[in-house]
Amino acid sequence: MSLTAGPDAEAASLQPIDLSGVDAEQAASWYRSMALIREFETTAEPLVMQGRIPGGMHSAVGQEATAVGVVGALAATDIVTGTHRSHHITLAKGLAPDLIMAELFGKATGPLGGRGGHMHLADLSKGHFGSNGIVGAGLGIALGAALAASVTKTGQVAVGFIGDGAANIGRVWEFVNLASIWTLPLVIVCENNLYAVETPFAQVTGGGDIAGRASGFGLPAFKVDGRDVAAVYRIAAAAVARARGGEGPTFIEALTYRHGGHDVGDRETYRTKDEVERWRAESDPVLRLRRSIADAALLRPAALEGIDAEVAAQVAAAVEFAESSPYPDPATVLDNVTGIDMKIRGNL
Amino acid sequence: MSLTAGPDAEAASLQPIDLSGVDAEQAASWYRSMALIREFETTAEPLVMQGRIPGGMHSAVGQEATAVGVVGALAATDIVTGTHRSHHITLAKGLAPDLIMAELFGKATGPLGGRGGHMHLADLSKGHFGSNGIVGAGLGIALGAALAASVTKTGQVAVGFIGDGAANIGRVWEFVNLASIWTLPLVIVCENNLYAVETPFAQVTGGGDIAGRASGFGLPAFKVDGRDVAAVYRIAAAAVARARGGEGPTFIEALTYRHGGHDVGDRETYRTKDEVERWRAESDPVLRLRRSIADAALLRPAALEGIDAEVAAQVAAAVEFAESSPYPDPATVLDNVTGIDMKIRGNL
Amino acid sequence: MSERATLSQAYRQGLAEEMRTDPRILVYGTDLFERGGHWGQVRGLGSEFGRDRVRNAPISEAAMVAAGVGAAMNGLRPVVDLNFIDFAFGAMDEIINQAAKIRFMWGAPMPLVIRGTNGVAGGGAQHNNSFESWFAHTPGLLVAMPSTPADTKGLIKSALRGEDPVIFLMHKLLAGLRGEIGGAEDLVPFGRGTVRRPGRDITVATYGVTVPRSIAAAGQLASEGVEAEVIDLRTIAPLDLELVEESVRRTRHLVVVTESQRHGGIGAEIAAALSESLYDVLDGPVLRVGAPSVPAPHSAPLLARATPSADDIARSLRAATAARVS
Amino acid sequence: MSERATLSQAYRQGLAEEMRTDPRILVYGTDLFERGGHWGQVRGLGSEFGRDRVRNAPISEAAMVAAGVGAAMNGLRPVVDLNFIDFAFGAMDEIINQAAKIRFMWGAPMPLVIRGTNGVAGGGAQHNNSFESWFAHTPGLLVAMPSTPADTKGLIKSALRGEDPVIFLMHKLLAGLRGEIGGAEDLVPFGRGTVRRPGRDITVATYGVTVPRSIAAAGQLASEGVEAEVIDLRTIAPLDLELVEESVRRTRHLVVVTESQRHGGIGAEIAAALSESLYDVLDGPVLRVGAPSVPAPHSAPLLARATPSADDIARSLRAATAARVS
Numbered sequence A, B: 001m002s003l004t005a006g007p008d009a010e011a012a013s014l015q016p017i018d019l020s021g022v023d024a025e026q027a028a029s030w031y032r033s034m035a036l037i038r039e040f041e042t043t044a045e046p047l048v049m050q051g052r053i054p055g056g057m058h059s060a061v062g063q064e065a066t067a068v069g070v071v072g073a074l075a076a077t078d079i080v081t082g083t084h085r086s087h088h089i090t091l092a093k094g095l096a097p098d099l100i101m102a103e104l105f106g107k108a109t110g111p112l113g114g115r116g117g118h119m120h121l122a123d124l125s126k127g128h129f130g131s132n133g134i135v136g137a138g139l140g141i142a143l144g145a146a147l148a149a150s151v152t153k154t155g156q157v158a159v160g161f162i163g164d165g166a167a168n169i170g171r172v173w174e175f176v177n178l179a180s181i182w183t184l185p186l187v188i189v190c191e192n193n194l195y196a197v198e199t200p201f202a203q204v205t206g207g208g209d210i211a212g213r214a215s216g217f218g219l220p221a222f223k224v225d226g227r228d229v230a231a232v233y234r235i236a237a238a239a240v241a242r243a244r245g246g247e248g249p250t251f252i253e254a255l256t257y258r259h260g261g262h263d264v265g266d267r268e269t270y271r272t273k274d275e276v277e278r279w280r281a282e283s284d285p286v287l288r289l290r291r292s293i294a295d296a297a298l299l300r301p302a303a304l305e306g307i308d309a310e311v312a313a314q315v316a317a318a319v320e321f322a323e324s325s326p327y328p329d330p331a332t333v334l335d336n337v338t339g340i341d342m343k344i345r346g347n348l
Numbered sequence C, D: 001m002s003e004r005a006t007l008s009q010a011y012r013q014g015l016a017e018e019m020r021t022d023p024r025i026l027v028y029g030t031d032l033f034e035r036g037g038h039w040g041q042v043r044g045l046g047s048e049f050g051r052d053r054v055r056n057a058p059i060s061e062a063a064m065v066a067a068g069v070g071a072a073m074n075g076l077r078p079v080v081d082l083n084f085i086d087f088a089f090g091a092m093d094e095i096i097n098q099a100a101k102i103r104f105m106w107g108a109p110m111p112l113v114i115r116g117t118n119g120v121a122g123g124g125a126q127h128n129n130s131f132e133s134w135f136a137h138t139p140g141l142l143v144a145m146p147s148t149p150a151d152t153k154g155l156i157k158s159a160l161r162g163e164d165p166v167i168f169l170m171h172k173l174l175a176g177l178r179g180e181i182g183g184a185e186d187l188v189p190f191g192r193g194t195v196r197r198p199g200r201d202i203t204v205a206t207y208g209v210t211v212p213r214s215i216a217a218a219g220q221l222a223s224e225g226v227e228a229e230v231i232d233l234r235t236i237a238p239l240d241l242e243l244v245e246e247s248v249r250r251t252r253h254l255v256v257v258t259e260s261q262r263h264g265g266i267g268a269e270i271a272a273a274l275s276e277s278l279y280d281v282l283d284g285p286v287l288r289v290g291a292p293s294v295p296a297p298h299s300a301p302l303l304a305r306a307t308p309s310a311d312d313i314a315r316s317l318r319a320a321t322a323a324r325v326s
């Protein structure tokens, strides 16, 4: 991570964020969480390129603030679900970087023993009900978690993350409608990063307004600057309070941008370098928070640098842990497909 | 049909419709078409109860005006698709009542030789691309027909009918979105008859505004009194002109009401007799048109009675035709599943 | 066993009994609360358990199943009633990519029941699919296909006490069939078939609506001096091949009967597995009876031709015994 | 045959040639126009044929397939490119209840191609389904599973000249495989398999990614003195059982190999059909090799264990020949 690489030319254009009402502890916690995500992603990507992590990866660099802002508004017992691009949510929800890294490597020490991998991270005990390889599907699981919370009155809130591409998956609107009419404690967060793989949002999304679509389903729908962690936090906190209060779901469209390609190896011919640079320069969410913390003197430079060093060490240790962990025993692949014996013959 | 059964008490409450600009020929054509639908449905229903028509039936009594108004705005080469409740659309599109009746009976003389039946009527040569047993699915076919019309520049317009229940099928919004972004010559007509089987529209439809939902997908969306054939015709004609002019799809929500149960045999415990009677008395679409024609002196009473007699004779002949037609040869069931031989063994 | 009930009533009773003792169970689908579903399969449960646990859903099959998946992960035992399993085509990702895989991927139990009618009756091609074989081929799913009221009750109870996603398939033509049903603790385990009719000469392995048809066919053969043993598999995932093998070791002949399309269905698995495991025992090839590979037509005579009947089964039994015994 | 190409290139060339001569063909899917699809399978077609005939679609699998169905009914020959066939779960009603049944119900041709990758590679459980057997069990669908560039080109051309809905399944691990391809009129018919490797001792019937693995296994056996004949079925609907029978009449032994889950798959149909038709010819039971009934795991060693390898096939060939020849 090059956050501490000295004065840079783009700094001038960086938009400050409003940290009023944010105390040092909160600021530090957000920054640590976002810096950890940035470090994790930038470390893992080359490992995918090198083939040390198999199966590809979708980096969340640029989208740290949505995860940290939203999950920051949740209790530990609340539930999140993600998409194919969910390392940020996973780390924000408190899954340990070394365990996630081991899972990416396909090692036995991953929370799923290597069965899940990058696109199917989960830890139900931590309220992480899965990232999901199928566009839109995670939201359906969050819907169900919210249904259970509502019926059994656990007081939990569920958050389902989707991307802008999911706005064109019909089932997503079924999920939104069901949450709406059943008044479920669900918060839908749409990370609109302007692209679905190579396809610009505006080219395929009739009306061009996802929150607008959502409001047609009878629930409050808002847009927020998804690269401003404080703004995301505030609107998420309001939505979470509403859900917890039994008033039903809220739809939040968070405008954001991914700094890297759709997945590792993407040649990014569909957008200009300029476009990417402008977004970075103006609204890199990690830099914006860091700068605004410094400007507001919430933390001292040394404290910020300390966090940078700590997350760097943490991620380095995670790689170390993952590399040195054993692979699962191949024979175990037959285990735990169902709770009862399926009496299948001829399994290799 | 008891349209000519003399003065009735409800007549006073019947809302007139605006027939300005409608000439006698047009009025007669609408009336004939709507009276035929009414007669067909009221004749077929008891045949289902008696088991002479197998497989159930969803009557369109009360919804005649949507079919006749919309299809009246189409050219013969234009395309329609329907739902499980589509006899009205099928008759309006010019399929002969005797052939449809034979199809309901499962006879070889039906347009599908008895393979389709009540829920799967179609005649591609007449631009009828199928009623459909799956809620929402017909609209998808209309979407595709519109795509073909657009690509090959045939000048055709496609109309997909759906019910209010289909507003909660996610795929419907995929269809609407694709038509919107591809600017296809599609008209979506949602017959909102306030119920999906027993379920009141408002209970399951977040926001309670289907046209409102539609407008979130970037296309013009309108509501119309679906029991006023002239109003339906006018808005459909505008939408069809727009589509044919290459300006893209339009969504029309037509407010209507089914006079009978969801299907033959429905005990209708979910709504009061009063509610049904009020709708009939105020806005029976056939009576409204008949009365308004008479009031405007567009046709003489004898002419209207003549039409009544003709459609009655036509439907009686249709039953006669269906009853006396042969069943298909059972062995033919194996034919024409695919264009090539599938080499399946052991077909009974 | 002393009470008598239809299949629909047996299902309802099994579900109601479990709902009384397990507050985690809820059921939802279109037109359930007042109407009790298309087959009356949950009639009366609305008033007993209230709107929280018996819910009317919009026509949103994907959302229903997805909500079931998430709710199961968060502590409930949802029963998603699709009325017709044909509508599961609209929820296939939720069933196959989510429900069936979550235990494997994430180690979590998935106590989710998806109920619907499967198989052929009137109404035409789109409401009369037979795709039990799809689910049986999918790792992670259990599939129940009861043919009697007792099994219906016993299997739904097992499903509701288990940890796995269950596709619970009932047959439109059996909904009104009456028979004895068991008590509150008479569970029928998944993966255990039963002999419906003992016989020494040939084995029939079947399930669901073709069980009574196979018994009728066996009756025809009895009058010709051939005693067929009819096995009702009851669940097709798991599949009780041991029971079939035990029988075929005695009869040395096997006919596999499915209502669904014969080609490429689960009947082929049974035939292939037994042809292999009992290669030295069988006195003739395993024969299969099933529907031809056509969609369900509307017209009655076409439909009859497209559906395996007792006569079709009897014909196959005769072929299997005649050709080889001599 | 002289030109060489990868499977992806062969597909593209076949499609492009047909698009040049038949203006009714169009292709759409996510990220097709510029990127040319996930496997480059339509790269360059955008600039050649323009945005009307090569379309980027939203992530709306149901709408894509539905539009294909309606467009086919109205005179086009659409190719819906789902990239991964796994996403067909979101369009299953459109495929099964609509596309597959329309000719039967309404008498209309349905020249619709749905292309995607099927089978297992990296990426975990949800992108690596093997469900060709579902489609093969469905009346009304054709299913292509080419293993060579020549067949890929020849089969897509046949698909585009036919009248039927075709599920065109390519394998992620074969996308880059090189081989000779045929010319503009070298069509490969549906329902005709081919012998990839002749042999006198045992027959292997397979398709898709397990064709090269079976050939490798046959190589192992050859060094042990056993000559296996490897048949590539090329399409599994229709299924060329005659070719397999002709071979087994000579070899008297059969192993059926599928990459997909062995249990309840199309391999069972082949085994069941041949166990019946060649009961008197076979010198031993038909054996089957296929994946165990588990979803695809992420971790490499688990994945290897869950996927049939050349070694697994060789082991089965040895078992089939050793046990019975003596």
Ligand SMILES: Cc1ncc(C[n+]2csc(CCOP(=O)(O)OP(=O)(O)O)c2C)c(N)n1
Pocket (backbone or CB within 6 Å): A083, A084, A085, A133, A134, A135, A162, A163, A164, A165, A166, A193, A195, A196, A197, A262, D030, D059, D061, D087, D090
């Ligand atoms: C149902 C489905 N269709 C297609 C895909 C392939 N796919 C994976 S990610 C992706 C783009 C998703 O875009 P978006 O929702 O905007 O999320 P982002 O990648 O921008 O985070 C696509 C098309 C999929 N995973 N699931």
Ligand SMILES: Cc1ncc(C[n+]2csc(CCOP(=O)(O)OP(=O)(O)O)c2C)c(N)n1
Pocket (backbone or CB within 6 Å): B083, B084, B085, B133, B134, B135, B162, B163, B164, B165, B166, B193, B195, B196, B197, B262, C030, C059, C061, C087, C090
């Ligand atoms: C996908 C699907 N789910 C459920 C059904 C069962 N079903 C048939 S008609 C119907 C109600 C449809 O209501 P609506 O769309 O309002 O049409 P209406 O019957 O009022 O004309 C339902 C639920 C179906 N046919 N298809």
Ligand SMILES: [Mg+2]
Pocket (backbone or CB within 6 Å): A163, A164, A165, A191, A192, A193, A194, A195, A196, A197
């Ligand atoms: Mg995006």
Ligand SMILES: [Mg+2]
Pocket (backbone or CB within 6 Å): B163, B164, B165, B191, B192, B193, B194, B195, B196, B197
């Ligand atoms: Mg309705």
